[in-house]
Amino acid sequence: MDLVDVEWVDGERNGFRRGGLASVSEVAFEAARPVRRFSSYRGQRHFTGWYWAATTESLVGFESWLERDRAMLLDADRRVVGLSSQPFRLTWPDGRRDVSHTPDYFARLEGGSGLVVDVRPADRMEPRDAEKFSATEAMCQAVGWSYQLAHEPDPVLLSNVRWLAGYRHPRYRVTEVSRRLLDAFAEPAGLAATAELVGDLVAVLPVLYHLVWCGDLRIEWSTPLGDGSLVSAAVVGHG
Structure with a gap:
């Protein structure tokens, strides 16, 4: 060496x-x-x-x-x-x-x-x-x-990451919507149904996807991301 x-x-x-x-x-x-x-x-x-x-x-x-x-x-x-x-x-x-x-x-x-x-x-x-x-x-x-x-990554994981990468920019972190989403997903819940309770999906979903990208919200990466995906708030202090 x-x-x-x-x-x-x-x-x-x-x-x-x-x-x-x-x-x-x-x-x-x-x-x-x-x-x-x-x-x-x-x-x-x-x-x-x-x-x-x-x-x-x-x-x-x-x-x-x-x-x-x-x-x-x-x-x-x-x-x-x-x-x-x-x-x-x-x-x-x-x-x-x-x-x-x-x-x-x-x-x-x-x-x-x-x-x-x-x-x-x-x-x-x-x-x-x-x-x-x-x-x-x-x-x-x-x-x-x-x-x-x-080598080539897992196709499901890559598909999820490609989608979420479209919302990686900090401009998607809208403070008030982020707070409401984190409260709404304090317990695991379906993505679309719970997001709809927070507000207009056109405004809410980009913020949700950004929070998933950042790790503030969690999904199961090994399954395709969709309306029925379970989402939960990350536990502070845990990996």
Whole structure:
């Protein structure tokens, strides 16, 4: 691990920095700028773009729809308090040549720990890729970070998160409506019927979905979100 080189773009100085693996455990990679550009060209087979993350109120880049979906899932994860894409480049010796790898995401978690995420479709895992991912996981463990190799997410979970992400912006937190919804769902109750008791659904539902996104209201993520979904207020002080 002493021979691993880490390169990143300082979020404040907007310049490249470099250090050994052992020296970067305290770097705020959640604030780093992408270490490489998100290219776009005619005939490109994958889709690149920017996702607005509510967690940081900033743009996070992606290089495929699968990466976009993973950014959305990280944004929806209440443990995540910071998020960046293409956060750093790792380079290490492998025999007579150097090997480089740039993970897809870095997430700062509650409590200060880090999570490094690589995204790859399960059917596109080549042996050389697996070796890089395995080496990256070992490097993360060496500095006290978690590591995740993410494939295609559960389709029901993703469907729910995609819908709720449409209401992730803070503008949907209407104070008075939020208070009434939290009171109405103090005990588990059906989504639509209870929301209708609070007021006009056109005004109430966007606030409800925002509160679910933020974790103030809870649903069962493993079942499709619908009018009959059970919703309950989160218990303060519990996970």
